Amino acid sequence: MAADTSAPPARSLPLRSRPWILTYHSVSDPTDDPYGITVSADRLDEQLTWLHRRGLTGTGIAELLRARAAGQRGLVGLTFDDGYADFVDEALPVLLAHGCTATVFVLPGRPGGSNTWDPLGPRRPLLTEEGIRTVAAAGMEVGSHGMLHQDLTTLSDDELRRETHGSREALHRILRQEPSGFCYPYGTADRRVADSVRAAGYTYGCALVPGPLAGPLALPRTHVSHADRGARLRAKEVRHRLRYRSAGPGAAG
Incomplete structure (x- = not known):
C-alpha cells in the first residue's frame, strides 16, 4: 500500500518549526564519489541505528509534518534526492528493517535516465516509472525534484512552471x-x-540552507555523507539546533 503523502495545508503548519531533516542521495559504493553524496547500505544501517539509540525514528516529510502538527516528537525526516535506482535494492531494505519510512524526491522528466547534470560523474541510473511506483507501493513518500534537475532560480517563468506544475502533473499520472x-x-x-x-x-518544499525564506515551503535540511558516524551526526544535530534555535524548542524532535 502506498504511503499517505498528504501533508497539512501550508497555512496550518507551525511556520517557526524547524524539524531536523536528513538529506541522502545515492546508496551504493561510495568509493568513486567526487561530490560526497553517496553512502553504503552498511553505513546507512549504522546511521539509522544511531538515530534509534537517540530515541529518533526516521520518517517521510509529509508524515513528519503531520506528527509535529499533532504535537508528536521523536521523529527525524529522511529524504533521498534525485531518485536513484539503487534506492530500491540498497536503501529500501535497510529502511524497512529499521521500521523507517522516507521521502524520495524523483525526476519524472528523466525516467530510467542518469545523473547527467553531474559533470564529474560517475553515471548512476535513475528510477524508471515502474521503479517510482515500486517505491510508493513499499510505503515511501514520493515527492518532486522538478522535471530535469535544473537550478530553478535561473529559469524563465515558463520553464519554471514546467518544472513545478509539470512535475506534479507527471507524478500524478505515474x-x-x-x-x-x-x-x-x-x-x-x-x-x-x-x-x-x-x-x-x-x-511543503525542502531546501538545504533556505536563507531568508521561511515556513513550510523552505524547510532546511542536513546533508549526510558516508563519513558521518555518531560523533559527526551529533555535531550536525547540534549545529541544526543552534542555527534554527529561534524556531522554538524541540526543533529536531
Whole structure:
C-alpha cells in the first residue's frame, strides 16, 4: 500500500518549526564519489541505528509534518534526492528493517535516465516509472525534484512552471495521486521559485540552507555523507539546533 503523502495545508503548519531533516542521495559504493553524496547500505544501517539509540525514528516529510502538527516528537525526516535506482535494492531494505519510512524526491522528466547534470560523474541510473511506483507501493513518500534537475532560480517563468506544475502533473499520472512535497534542485530557491511551488499545489518544499525564506515551503535540511558516524551526526544535530534555535524548542524532535 502506498504511503499517505498528504501533508497539512501550508497555512496550518507551525511556520517557526524547524524539524531536523536528513538529506541522502545515492546508496551504493561510495568509493568513486567526487561530490560526497553517496553512502553504503552498511553505513546507512549504522546511521539509522544511531538515530534509534537517540530515541529518533526516521520518517517521510509529509508524515513528519503531520506528527509535529499533532504535537508528536521523536521523529527525524529522511529524504533521498534525485531518485536513484539503487534506492530500491540498497536503501529500501535497510529502511524497512529499521521500521523507517522516507521521502524520495524523483525526476519524472528523466525516467530510467542518469545523473547527467553531474559533470564529474560517475553515471548512476535513475528510477524508471515502474521503479517510482515500486517505491510508493513499499510505503515511501514520493515527492518532486522538478522535471530535469535544473537550478530553478535561473529559469524563465515558463520553464519554471514546467518544472513545478509539470512535475506534479507527471507524478500524478505515474502514481494516480498528487505529491505533497517539492525538493529544490541544488538546494537553492528564491521567492519566485517558492511562489511557483506553492501555486503548483505543493504543501511543503525542502531546501538545504533556505536563507531568508521561511515556513513550510523552505524547510532546511542536513546533508549526510558516508563519513558521518555518531560523533559527526551529533555535531550536525547540534549545529541544526543552534542555527534554527529561534524556531522554538524541540526543533529536531
